[in-house]
Amino acid sequence: MAMRNTYLLGGATAASQSEGGFGEGGKGLSTQDLRYLDPTWDPEQIEEKHQHDPFSKREFDAALKDPGTTYYPLRRGVEFYHHYKEDISLMAEMGLQIFRTSISWSRIFPNGDDDTPNEAGIQYYHDVFEECQKHGIKVLATMVHYDIPVHLVTKYGGWKSRQIIAFFERYATVLYQRLGDVVDYWLPFNEINAAKFSPWDGACLIPGTESNMDQAIFQSLHHQFLCSARAVQLGRKLVPNEPVGAMIARFTTYPATCKPEDNMQAIQDDQYSNWFYLDVLARGYYPTYMKRYFNLLNVHVHQEAGDAALLRDGTVGFVAFSYYFSQVSTNQKNWAKTAGNLIMTKKNPYLKASEWGWQIDPVGLRVSLNQLYDRYHLPIVVAENGLGAHDQLEADGSVHDPYRIAYLKAHLDQLDLAVADGVDLLAYTMWGVIDLVSCGPLTMDKRYGVVYVDRDNAGHGSDKRYKKDSFYWYRDRIKQHCQQT
Ligand code: BG6
Numbered sequence: 128m129a130m131r132n133t134y135l136l137g138g139a140t141a142a143s144q145s146e147g148g149f150g151e152g153g154k155g156l157s158t159q160d161l162r163y164l165d166p167t168w169d170p171e172q173i174e175e176k177h178q179h180d181p182f183s184k185r186e187f188d189a190a191l192k193d194p195g196t197t198y199y200p201l202r203r204g205v206e207f208y209h210h211y212k213e214d215i216s217l218m219a220e221m222g223l224q225i226f227r228t229s230i231s232w233s234r235i236f237p238n239g240d241d242d243t244p245n246e247a248g249i250q251y252y253h254d255v256f257e258e259c260q261k262h263g264i265k266v267l268a269t270m271v272h273y274d275i276p277v278h279l280v281t282k283y284g285g286w287k288s289r290q291i292i293a294f295f296e297r298y299a300t301v302l303y304q305r306l307g308d309v310v311d312y313w314l315p316f317n318e319i320n321a322a323k324f325s326p327w328d329g330a331c332l333i334p335g336t337e338s339n340m341d342q343a344i345f346q347s348l349h350h351q352f353l354c355s356a357r358a359v360q361l362g363r364k365l366v367p368n369e370p371v372g373a374m375i376a377r378f379t380t381y382p383a384t385c386k387p388e389d390n391m392q393a394i395q396d397d398q399y400s401n402w403f404y405l406d407v408l409a410r411g412y413y414p415t416y417m418k419r420y421f422n423l424l425n426v427h428v429h430q431e432a433g434d435a436a437l438l439r440d441g442t443v444g445f446v447a448f449s450y451y452f453s454q455v456s457t458n459q460k461n462w463a464k465t466a467g468n469l470i471m472t473k474k475n476p477y478l479k480a481s482e483w484g485w486q487i488d489p490v491g492l493r494v495s496l497n498q499l500y501d502r503y504h505l506p507i508v509v510a511e512n513g514l515g516a517h518d519q520l521e522a523d524g525s526v527h528d529p530y531r532i533a534y535l536k537a538h539l540d541q542l543d544l545a546v547a548d549g550v551d552l553l554a555y556t557m558w559g560v561i562d563l564v565s566c567g568p569l570t571m572d573k574r575y576g577v578v579y580v581d582r583d584n585a586g587h588g589s590d591k592r593y594k595k596d597s598f599y600w601y602r603d604r605i606k607q608h609c610q611q612t
Pocket of ligand 1: 141144317318376449468469511515558564565566567568573
């Protein structure tokens with residue numbers, strides 16, 4: 128296989144966390160619009176809540192009845208909808224080579240099952256991506272980054288229902304036909320394994336309403352796998368030059384000790400939390416190791432004639448992952464725990480953690496890149512990576528964030544080492560390039576960007592953008608990267 132000699136450096140965001148424009152331009156209500164900041168929320172419990180999926184039946188019902196008086200941070204994001212020209216020009220000033228963002232399904236089909244798309248929504252995304260094109264920035268578009276039209280959940284049951292496949296096909300077809308001229312790469316799903324750990328975000332399942340949540344999760348996932356395979360098939364026909372990929376949240380997994388039992392545990396944790404999802408989408412079939420796991424959880428995935436053939440045919444052209452931390456595996460009781468994105472994990476005594484407890488492990492990025500390339504032999508995109516931190520906006524408009532610079536430098540250095548190892552790296556898009564609302568805690572003060580947005584947790588602020596020190600550092604790093612290749 129011919130190897131590329133360079134990779135693209137860029138930034139990433141998601142519609143539901145940055146776009147705003149709530150109800151504007153014909154947008155329908157999305158599942159992420161229903162999540163609100165709980166007034167009884169305790170910052171000390173933030174990660175604990177995150178692990179148990181902060182969304183519940185009570186919140187679902189309350190939000191549907193009262194979509195107005197409570198503060199819903201994701202409805203506003205950072206109003207990228209109104210700031211996109213300014214934001215893209217900041218990205219261009221940094222020399223960003225690629226921008227990953229998502230399209231909100233409810234902006235294209237407000238209810239999800241509409242016969243015709245919302246022209247204003249299509250126009251909006253076309254304008255955004257065209258603006259990127261003007262600046263020479265490539266576009267990686269995610270079709271579903273957790274949010275789908277609420278109507279698909281209330282009327283059909285969301286991903287759990289097989290009916291959603293036809294609606295998704297219609298959505299993907301419109302995206303390819305109408306936005307194919309301004310998009311370069313496609314991802315049908317953000318972090319497809321999120322369904323397992325955060326059922327509302329990943330599968331639009333309401334905790335507390337399922338008698339066997341695992342059954343509902345894996346049935347929903349089966350439908351998502353079929354949608355992904357259809358997206359690949361449709362892409363081949365409608366946008367043949369635009370690769371379609373698959374993405375997971377990657378938890379690099381180490382055995383806690385060299386005890387054989389710990390090593391076996393690490394193999395299984397890796398299979399159940401990470402490999403299964405990419406194995407189906409990149410290899411085209413359910414791996415045999417899942418039989419044990421499904422038996423354990425009493426899960427019976429209903430499959431129909433033709434499903435296996437569709438999965439076999441619809442394998443992806445690249446694999447992508449988000450990377451924020453590494454996990455430790457052991458069946459030893461009482462091993463200290465810490466948080467990670469989507470899961471609680473065990474502590475690694477050799478690593479420091481972020482303010483939110485996520486273990487910082489740049490070498491783990493190189494480990495995962497090597498593992499993924501060995502396993503799939505497909506080009507790889509690091510679709511998210513970054514440091515959530517409290518930043519201080521100074522009176523002169525500066526933000527000094529040496530911790531973020533150190534984090535980015537350490538991870539980017541490992542990327543270069545992985546490329547030297549022989550990994551076929553297509554792109555790296557750092558997470559939250561422009562500050563956005565965090566997905567777990569739903570706050571603004573867990574900031575990821577190299578651009579600061581003046582907005583607080585309660586939604587107050589001017590939305591003015593300020594360049595952090597890391598903005599200049601990333602600009603120089605990209606320049607150096609381009610000169611070297
Ligand atoms: C990833 C998601 O899991 O983690 C993003 O794809 C999310 O949407 C990111 O923002 C960081 O998590 P958080 O909770 O710090 O925003």
